[in-house]
Amino acid sequence: MSGAPIYKRVALIGLGLIASSMYWAMKRHGLAGEVTGFARSQETRATAREIGLCDRVCDSALDAVEGADLVVLCVPVGAMGGVASEIAPALKPGATVSDVGSVKKAVIEAVGPHLPEGVHFVPAHPLAGTEHSGPTSGFAELFENRWSLIVPVEGSDRAAVERVEQLWQGMGALTDEMDAEHHDLVLAVTSHAPHLIAYTMVGVADDLRRVTDSEVIKYSAAGFRDFTRIAASDPTMWRDVFLTNREATLEILGRFTEELFALQRAIRTGDGDHLFDYFTRTRAIRRGIIEAGQDTDAPDFGRVKKG
């Protein structure tokens, strides 16, 4: 799979699930020459050195980005602006700065103003992840057959945009381009609202006085456990997502509540036809997702082993 590297020098700022997966994927596919890394936490840097994550782990973000052709900000959305202002003086003219944040309008507003002229800004968002976080959670296959959305800003250099797309494609991802506003709405539907709803349902179950936690856990295979996976995602990351994609998330949650109330009323009034029709319609989306190769048709996500 190796050809000429797409970037000679890549710097990863933040060394969690996404950055560590990018490192392993770039190395496997020969996409980058030297990859430097920096994490704010000394513990994370020590772990990274131990497991061989990055060719060189630096003790400052400035050191990490020095001479880099591509700098990828892999920190929680709320920390992007601070990091951008920190690294700005060390950015090489002609370098590209990208990020992997789950929200794009807020990141563009926070990062853009800090970048010096002659540095290209190409925001991106790989729609991939697991419920695990931290430097040891990454793996080279994370992005395979997953979408990575490229969100060019006004005046983004086409050559720089296309190089970032090639990098993601090289790591196995499919790529699409869209503007920041649409991105944030699409993600509010496909990711942010579902996560908040899952967090809420898990919190309710945990809270309920007449049903013990141990009952919730024992009997979770009846449906509940599907919610717990995404409600186990990184709390810092998700706090920042909701605070920075506030409007789109609240809009979708408003629509959700409206529908939920309509279904609750159907239950209360015994309107079985309304329920049946609704539940029939939602089956079609699942089929679409499976046909698009974005999930498995194996029962129970393939958790069940038939023998």
Next chain:
Amino acid sequence: MSGAPIYKRVALIGLGLIASSMYWAMKRHGLAGEVTGFARSQETRATAREIGLCDRVCDSALDAVEGADLVVLCVPVGAMGGVASEIAPALKPGATVSDVGSVKKAVIEAVGPHLPEGVHFVPAHPLAGTEHSGPTSGFAELFENRWSLIVPVEGSDRAAVERVEQLWQGMGALTDEMDAEHHDLVLAVTSHAPHLIAYTMVGVADDLRRVTDSEVIKYSAAGFRDFTRIAASDPTMWRDVFLTNREATLEILGRFTEELFALQRAIRTGDGDHLFDYFTRTRAIRRGIIEAGQDTDAPDFGRVKKG
């Protein structure tokens, strides 16, 4: 694994996911002598005959239950009463009638009055299933390491109750006993409310005019697809669940809405600490479920293949 069968003659009324899985599991483990089956739909009966589901597929429920030591009602909750009244005249004295309905109070009220004296009634509910339905969806391993709840009614014969428990244990399930009211509340939390919420979220995504269905499908790996699995479950079954476990489901949905509003307010007011604390708490439940052997720790439910 085979020993003496627990029942000489078992009749399965309704031949969907649960009944077909019971058939394969009983046969594999030698738990039943002859197993008869009946389904209302002629097409289902034809499919059952084709794939060898049941030792004998009967064209009427009366024929199927004649001489049976155990009759298991595996029809949607709303159909249980009708089936019970239909089969009552043919039930053998001393036989046990059980069911696999997801709601217990309503089933007990619907079925109990039809059963003649001398017939034992032992309601049960295996907490196992997949998003697939119909006679071809069953498999012998469905119940392995899953809980089956036994919900004895007043005056249930102990020997009859224990025999039903043995049958479930023989099929690989863990068993617990609880009363109908508690069962319906526990299931409202662990199953019914999560299903309604998943159906709602999938419906909202499908409905949204500014985000196309194809975008929802392409980008579903960002979280949404976890909801689509349970929102692909059988519409008839779930309509009946909500209509018959109305009060407990509405109560949990009320608690859910309350929490969701509190989180929405935290987003609106920028209260990051509230969000962070909530999201940290919900991680613990996931760990509990994995430790209890009720889900996998593999990233993404094991959908992701590391190589």
